[in-house]
Amino acid sequence: MIAELGHFALILALLTAVVQGSLPMVGAARGYMPWMSLAAPAALMQLVLVALSFAALTYVYVVSDFTVVNVAENSHSAKPMLYKVTGVWGNHEGSMVLWILILALFGSMVAFFGGNLPPSLKARVLGVQAWIGIGFLLFTLLTSNPFLRVFPAPADGRDLNPLLQDPGLAFHPPLLYAGYVGFSMAFSFAIAALIEGKLDAAWARWVRPWTLLAWAFLTAGIALGSWWAYYELGWGGWWFWDPVENVSFMPWLLGTALLHSAIVVEKRDALKIWTVLLAILTFSLSLMGTFIVRSGLLTSVHAFATDPERGFFILVLLLITVGGSLLLFALRAPVLKPGGLFAPISREGGMVLNNLFLAAACATVFLGTLYPLFLEAIDGSKVSVGPPFYNVTFVPLMVPLLFVMALGPLMPWKRADLAGVFARLKLAALGALAGAAITLYLREGWPVLPAAAMGLVAWLFVASLVEWCERIKLFRAPLGDSWRRARNLPRAAHGMTLAHAGMAIAAAGMIGASVWNLEEVRNLRPGESMQVAGYDYRFDGVEQIQGPNYLADRAQITVTRDGRPVAVLTPEKRLYPVQNMPTTEAAIHTTWVVDLYAVIGDSDGRGGWAVRIFHEPLVPWIWIGCIVMVLGSFVSLSDRRLRIGAPSRKAKAVPAGGHPAPAE
């Protein structure tokens, strides 16, 4: 009964989407107000219906109703409640409903907060959102219905893949989808602007907060996924350039570019066509990610149960959405009049450089991800593209990007004086030298490249802070004066400083993790110890424990340094009997500078156990950097100008924005 209600609600949501996608569009074309104003209530109605459907699906999971195929295949009565709920989106069908729910949520937010949008733009944006919704609702209802029943019902379920029974992964999909789907807003605005033939600074001001919100969610989602892989897979790595990781990373790269190019549209009325293209491509890449993950197109360590029929359906969806929007772009983009010209050495010039690097980086990831498919289609040979490829293509693109990232915020709009910018970066240059020198001092063997890399991130970090300090005149004016200035500074400016500094922190973590990580495997008997990077790991023994739905061998490893206790690590090797699947649970102790990471392997049957120790310097900084970046976006989102959606008089007086010009 409940499952059928959920099913019907989903069908009704489809019908609502059809109304939302047609009448307001016609109304906007004819200038007929009543039809246009249908869009907002329809969007809210969609949210109610999809939420109802999602609630129904959650309910059948919570009560373990095994007459529903989806529950029987992905849940188990003994599973902890948290994973019963998160199991709703731990499978293909349920995750599609979540996808649609988030889409409806974003649509209703436009309906709710978009009071100051011109009615025709609002109607069109919601209309385009409804088109996307129709596509995915059809896909779910026709090929992936989560409410199908089975008779007779099995006595118990097949359980969720134990690797997914983890808090990190439980919340990874919702965040990731919020990012993917969030970019649909920029997409809808871009399509609406192409249809209207009008794109101005106001348009950019509406698009920015949505893009920023999506970007924040995607950053958090990717970081959470990476963190999960780091501690759950027990391989000690945090990024594997796996196709499934790459497809979430590509929208992030282009979304970052979009975030910056939209500022140029807002401030300088330039880069319009490029920004529209970025908006379309960013969401297209999100859709492509959905397609690749669910069609079994590429070989990946993590993929959904795949089905060619579904893959074909999404491909058709992709052809209509991406092909259609790019066709519209080709036909209508010339209508968007390019705005003011600009000098290469200027804030906007810096943004163009940023966009070039990010787009090129995205292109390399795209090629690396799809190259195996291209090659196989041409001569049938199979290859996999791994870290060596990205090290020689992607990393060299990031180095200049990080370098100029320090300069950009210091350059004024229209025309900048490069010598002056560098003059203000003396402190950053000093920071870079210090970063490199500290690296050389701490590490033996004259590590020139890592030292240069650490110098680069120190340069970026200090430069980000310098810009902020200059704007509030820290140490130049009395402290009270600086405080007043900091409070008057637009929140977006604080947000930018945080985001850029967060990037520097994360980059330092990535460099440290890839250059200095150590790995040692030993077969240890209870009481024996091993030394890794100055830490002493004593293996105390293994005990068997019984979890709620698993059995585990739990080892105890006491870590000391120079005789002083540091931590007790308890890595586990679990067996989930329902799926007969073993998992490793790494034990990690972080000192915030280095992670001590232990994994327990197999017993040799004579009292010894394989103990694997990873020494992971700076890895915690990756997560800290990501958190700071996400924090920065939310600080920026709280900016009055973005919240209200239109510039206030005051915000105009102080040249505000994500990257405001230096005050004096």
Added chain:
Amino acid sequence: MIQRLLLLLPLLLFFVVAGYFLWGLSPDRDPQALPSAMVDKPTPSFDLPPVPGLEQPGFASADLGKGEVVMVNFFASWCVPCRAEHPYLTDLAARTGVPLYGINHRDKPEAAVAWLEELGNPYSRIGADSGRGAVEWGVSGVPETFILDGEGRIRYHHRGPILGQLIEDEVEPMLRALRQ
């Protein structure tokens, strides 16, 4: 005009990529399948002694490629899929008359002898391999089967048991083609 063409470029590129996607979805493509690096390579160099307790000779590189098509099969008594493919292999060798050479991989001789006594012995020669042979042949597990042409070149390599449909679809056509 040039600007128009430039604006069409994203669409054209997308169509190219979409074409590859469409190809990638074709139902007879298995993205998980791993092609063998051994196909079209000459016979690896190896020399395997007989299995103690069997009356059969072992064999070496020099015994292959003497103008005769041969099948080489890696097996072990402890391997369950080997047991599953055994009747199929026996039948295949008897029906086609193609000599079947066995490589007994990391096995106890007594266990191998008992296994062959229980299930029957379709092999014309059997070499005992302590692991070195598997490395030379690029074998990652048992069972694996190779077909070599008259010049001793590897023409077919299958990882896993030779069973049912696979024999009809791949093994027999390959044997027929090579023996013409």
